[in-house]
Structure formats: C-alpha cells, structure tokens
Amino acid sequence: MQTHESDNRRNLLAVNLSLGVNLVLAGVKTTVGIVGHSPALLADGINSTSDVVYLLIIRIFMQLAGKAPDREHPFGHRQFESIATVVVGAFVITSAIAIFWNAISQVYDLLVGQSEFSGAGPLALWVAAASLILKIWLTVFTVRIGRHTGSIAVSALARDHRNDIFTIAAAVIGIVLGRAGYLWVDPLAAAIVAIGILYTGIGIIQESSADLMNVFPEREVIERAHRIVAGVEGVAEVEEIHIHRIGLYLLIQATIGVDGALTVAAGNQIATEVEKALQQHIEYLRSVSIHYHPSRSSAGKSERATGQGR
Known part of the structure; x- marks a missing residue:
C-alpha cells in the first residue's frame, strides 16, 4: 500500500509540474507569437494551451486512479489512467488539425501575395529557444517518473513532452529562416509542428485503447x-x-x-x-x-x- 501511495504521489508531481510549466509557456508563447509575428511560435503556444486543458483532466483522473482497491473494484482504479490517456490523445489530435489548417492557409497567402506577414521579431526567437531548453528538462524528469511508477498516463505525458522538443526545434528553425528573409518557412514550420503533434496523439490513443480493451500483453x-x-x-x-x-x-x-x-x-x-x-x-x-x-x-x-x- 505504501508503494502504491508513493507512486501515486510521484505521478501527481509529474502532472502538476507539467501543468505549471505548460501554463507559463502557453501564456508566453501565445502572446509573443502574436506580438512578435511568428506563426510557428503561436502554433506552439496553442499546443501548450491544449496541454494545459488536458493536464487538468489528467490530474482529475489520476486522483481517481490512485484510490486503493475496494470491494467493487478489486483490481483498483488504474483504468481511469487509460481513460485520461485517451482524452490526452483526443486533445492532441484536435490541436494538430487546427494548427495545420491555419499554417497551410498562411503559406498559401504568402505565395499568392495576400499576407502581411513580415517576419518574426527577436523576442520570438529568444522565447522559442528558452522553451526548448525547458522542455528538454521536463521530458527527462517525466520519463524517469513514468519508468519508475509504470504509469501509462505519465509515460504518455513524457512522449508528448519529447515530441514538443522536436516541434519547438522546428519553430526555432522557422523563426531563424523567416528573419533571414524566407518568410514562408515560419508558417511551414508551424505545419511541421502540427504533423508532429498529430503523430503523438495517434500513438497515445492506440496504446491507451489497447489497455482499455484488455489486449493480451506482449x-x-x-x-x-x-x-x-x-x-x-x-x-x-x-x-x-x-x-x-x-x-x-x-x-x-x-x-x-x-x-x-x-x-x-x-x-x-x-x-x-x-x-x-x-x-x-x-x-x-x-x-x-x-x-x-x-x-x-x-x-x-x-x-x-x-x-x-x-
């Protein structure tokens, strides 16, 4: 019982820390993405905003999953984690589709000369670089907890953080090239960000669905x-x-x-x-x-x- 409670505390720590970090990143990246004229950073800010929403949902479900077994649930309440993970995947996929559609629209407007986009400001680049460093640290921390506790929800969260590293890196590259005069690269980087987000969401849902359907183990x-x-x-x-x-x-x-x-x-x-x-x-x-x-x-x-x- 003590191990169960200890693992649950670690899982909640990973979720709470991720929630706090993403809450800050969502506000900063979305604001700077708009003010600094960077579609890629704005797309990543929207991704962080969706992270905040589903992390709140995960927190609720993980508190339910942490309850000890009882007469009606002799095997515990761990499947609440699987339900939470499906919610994570659904939010991730929805965000990816919205970001991709907006990015492609901006690329099209640039190509036909209907866009007023003039390149991202220096602040957008600094914020993107700082976000990249922070996400690398958060990924390492969450992966360790997920491996220690065996929580599928925390492991899914770690994969989302890891995927964020690549998407933020794409945003950084897009901002740098956009400032160098290749304006179409910034919104194109946002589209690449969206594809990475979509891939993560599909993988999360596949794993959690298999768990809910009691698929045979390996x-x-x-x-x-x-x-x-x-x-x-x-x-x-x-x-x-x-x-x-x-x-x-x-x-x-x-x-x-x-x-x-x-x-x-x-x-x-x-x-x-x-x-x-x-x-x-x-x-x-x-x-x-x-x-x-x-x-x-x-x-x-x-x-x-x-x-x-x-």
Whole structure:
C-alpha cells in the first residue's frame, strides 16, 4: 500500500509540474507569437494551451486512479489512467488539425501575395529557444517518473513532452529562416509542428485503447511466465497460460499437470509454489489462479498399469 501511495504521489508531481510549466509557456508563447509575428511560435503556444486543458483532466483522473482497491473494484482504479490517456490523445489530435489548417492557409497567402506577414521579431526567437531548453528538462524528469511508477498516463505525458522538443526545434528553425528573409518557412514550420503533434496523439490513443480493451500483453511476457511455471519443481507439464491486462496490472490463469500419484495436499503445494514464483518474477501481477490435475504422461502410465493388472 505504501508503494502504491508513493507512486501515486510521484505521478501527481509529474502532472502538476507539467501543468505549471505548460501554463507559463502557453501564456508566453501565445502572446509573443502574436506580438512578435511568428506563426510557428503561436502554433506552439496553442499546443501548450491544449496541454494545459488536458493536464487538468489528467490530474482529475489520476486522483481517481490512485484510490486503493475496494470491494467493487478489486483490481483498483488504474483504468481511469487509460481513460485520461485517451482524452490526452483526443486533445492532441484536435490541436494538430487546427494548427495545420491555419499554417497551410498562411503559406498559401504568402505565395499568392495576400499576407502581411513580415517576419518574426527577436523576442520570438529568444522565447522559442528558452522553451526548448525547458522542455528538454521536463521530458527527462517525466520519463524517469513514468519508468519508475509504470504509469501509462505519465509515460504518455513524457512522449508528448519529447515530441514538443522536436516541434519547438522546428519553430526555432522557422523563426531563424523567416528573419533571414524566407518568410514562408515560419508558417511551414508551424505545419511541421502540427504533423508532429498529430503523430503523438495517434500513438497515445492506440496504446491507451489497447489497455482499455484488455489486449493480451506482449509475447515476451507470456513466454517468460511459461518458463517460470515450467521451472517449478513438481510441474510435469504446462498445459495452458492465459494472461489478461487490467489497467496497469496483470492477471494470470494457468493449468499445470502434476504426477497423478501425488496426494491432493502435495498437488496444492506445487500450485502454491507456482503462484509464489510468478508473483516474485512478474511485475505488476495482481492475481494468479493455478489449476492442476494429473499430467498426460502420468495418466497414460496409470491406464497401462490398470490394463496389465487385468
């Protein structure tokens, strides 16, 4: 329970820190993007604004996800994280589409001579560069927490921060080239920013949707569980293993074969050892159910012995 509460505090710290940073960046980049005449910085400011909105939603859902298991939710409330992550992906994709459409419109206006855009001011460049440094630090911090706690919401947040590094870098390049006289590069950089944002949103939704639909875990996890069960003394064969994912956690159901000559108590002891081995070596394992019966080989020997006796 203590570990659960500690992980939840770390997750909320990552979300709260991200919320504070993005709140500042949203205000500064949007304002400077407008005043400094930089479509790329304005696009990134809009992206930070959408980050603020979905971070508020994530914070609410993560507080719900941090509640301890109860009678109605024996496996905890971790799927609230998956719901929050879907919300993140939806906001990211919506922002990407809006930014891309506006950027392409500005590029078109420049090409046909209908735009009054004259290049970004020096303040826009300084703000973009400072945002880049801040996002690099925030990405490293969030990645560490996500790996430590195993939170899919924090991991999705870290990927969004990491993608922001590339999008801000594109904005910096666009501003520099725009100030050098290539005015069309700045809004084009905004379009590139939008494509990067869209890619992140799609990836986030794919992962969280798989988690909500209880998709089977990776083949590597299943094979690892099979090796663990087969390695327990007294297990004659592993007939089947089913692994299900509930939020962050795993549920394992396995059927094993044991020597048919063993007593029920001895069979129960082997099943208990299998459970202990799985709980010791499989991370985030919440529930284990082991069924056992005489192995096929021992059943065959028993039938042959009965036939010879007759």
